[in-house]
Amino acid sequence: MTSYEAAGVDIAAGERAVELMKSRVARSRRPEVVDDVSGFAGLFDASAFLKYKRPLLATSTDGVGTKVDLARRLGVYDTIGHDLVGMVIDDLAVCGAEPLFMTDYIACGKVVPERVADIVGGIADACALAGCALVGGETAEHPGLLEADEFDLAGAGTGVVEADEILGPDRVRVGDVVLAMASSGIHSNGYSLVRHILATTDLTLEGTPAELGRPLGEELLAPTRIYARDCLALIQAGGVRAFAHITGGGLAANLARSLPPAVDAVLDRSSWEAPALFRVLQEHGGVPQAEMDKTFNLGVGMAAIVSPDAADAALRLLSSRGVPAWTLGEITAGTGKATLV
Numbered sequence: 001m002t003s004y005e006a007a008g009v010d011i012a013a014g015e016r017a018v019e020l021m022k023s024r025v026a027r028s029r030r031p032e033v034v035d036d037v038s039g040f041a042g043l044f045d046a047s048a049f050l051k052y053k054r055p056l057l058a059t060s061t062d063g064v065g066t067k068v069d070l071a072r073r074l075g076v077y078d079t080i081g082h083d084l085v086g087m088v089i090d091d092l093a094v095c096g097a098e099p100l101f102m103t104d105y106i107a108c109g110k111v112v113p114e115r116v117a118d119i120v121g122g123i124a125d126a127c128a129l130a131g132c133a134l135v136g137g138e139t140a141e142h143p144g145l146l147e148a149d150e151f152d153l154a155g156a157g158t159g160v161v162e163a164d165e166i167l168g169p170d171r172v173r174v175g176d177v178v179l180a181m182a183s184s185g186i187h188s189n190g191y192s193l194v195r196h197i198l199a200t201t202d203l204t205l206e207g208t209p210a211e212l213g214r215p216l217g218e219e220l221l222a223p224t225r226i227y228a229r230d231c232l233a234l235i236q237a238g239g240v241r242a243f244a245h246i247t248g249g250g251l252a253a254n255l256a257r258s259l260p261p262a263v264d265a266v267l268d269r270s271s272w273e274a275p276a277l278f279r280v281l282q283e284h285g286g287v288p289q290a291e292m293d294k295t296f297n298l299g300v301g302m303a304a305i306v307s308p309d310a311a312d313a314a315l316r317l318l319s320s321r322g323v324p325a326w327t328l329g330e331i332t333a334g335t336g337k338a339t340l341v
Contacts, residue, residue, distance in 0.1 A: 061155065064083040065188055174332060177308055237314065272328070278296055
């Protein structure tokens with residue numbers, strides 16, 4: 001008999017996944033979330049914006065790239081959601097927006113309820129850390145397009161910022177200080193190169209390089225650090241000109257996006273040492289330094305440009321919040337470039 005299930009779509013499994021994830025999704029709830037009994041949409045009470053003079057909504061969407069392949073190979077599904085939230089919500093923080101809510105989309109070859117619940121549970125837990133609500137999502141079964149154990153995920157987030165408080169290049173001045181906030185690892189960019197190195201060298205996910213002290217797979221799946229609340233705390237303290245989320249393209253390219261055309265960011269390589277994981281990948285893969293620079297974050301997940309008189313207090317604040325941070329460089333007259341020297 002021909003049926004949807006015979007075609008590879010298991011509706012009952014999808015319903016079971018929803019039941020398993022409900023309690024974890026509830027942890028991310030904000031007071032402004034309004035229940036939609038139909039379940040077709042996520043509702044958010046916009047009267048919360050009445051406290052703003054001119055509220056602007058900010059939105060961002062992203063995925064986690066080929067890092068999902070390593071999660072699949074290792075059978076670890078509860079951290080990849082943190083990566084998704086970090087990629088989406090920390091993009092909102094760059095303009096100074098407070099994250100409000102997020103939705104997710106998971107496509108898989110076969111719905112395994114426990115696996116889907118782990119993925120969505122990780123997204124919800126990370127949303128709670130970021131201060132935003134997970135208000136909805138979709139899980140789609142794609143038999144014939146994806147193998148049973150394959151999946152991909154993406155998400156979109158929305159935040160709000162006062163119009164005259166938007167951060168960005170127009171606020172940056174010569175003499176400002178560039179601060180680095182440490183990453184928790186590779187985060188979610190550069191994994192196609194990582195997978196190429198794994199495929200062409202003696203490195204394995206199960207092996208434990210002496211420099212790392214734990215299996216390489218564990219190191220590679222370290223969840224993305226989420227900076228949204230730390231960025232908001234810095235804004236509240238004052239003196240922040242701009243942020244740069246260090247994702248695809250590396251430190252210099254992303255920081256350059258936050259610079260006006262008449263200044264440069266001069267960054268001091270000697271101010272930090274790239275974590276051992278990056279050195280392991282570079283040495284085993286024979287990756288030139290220039291390629292490392294434009295592919296990976298090299299240990300810097302977020303950068304802040306602050307006024308000179310706010311720099312020391314900003315570093316103390318980040319330290320008190322458990323975020324390793326340091327002075328990375330300075331803003332000089334120039335042509336809108338960021339340079340590692």
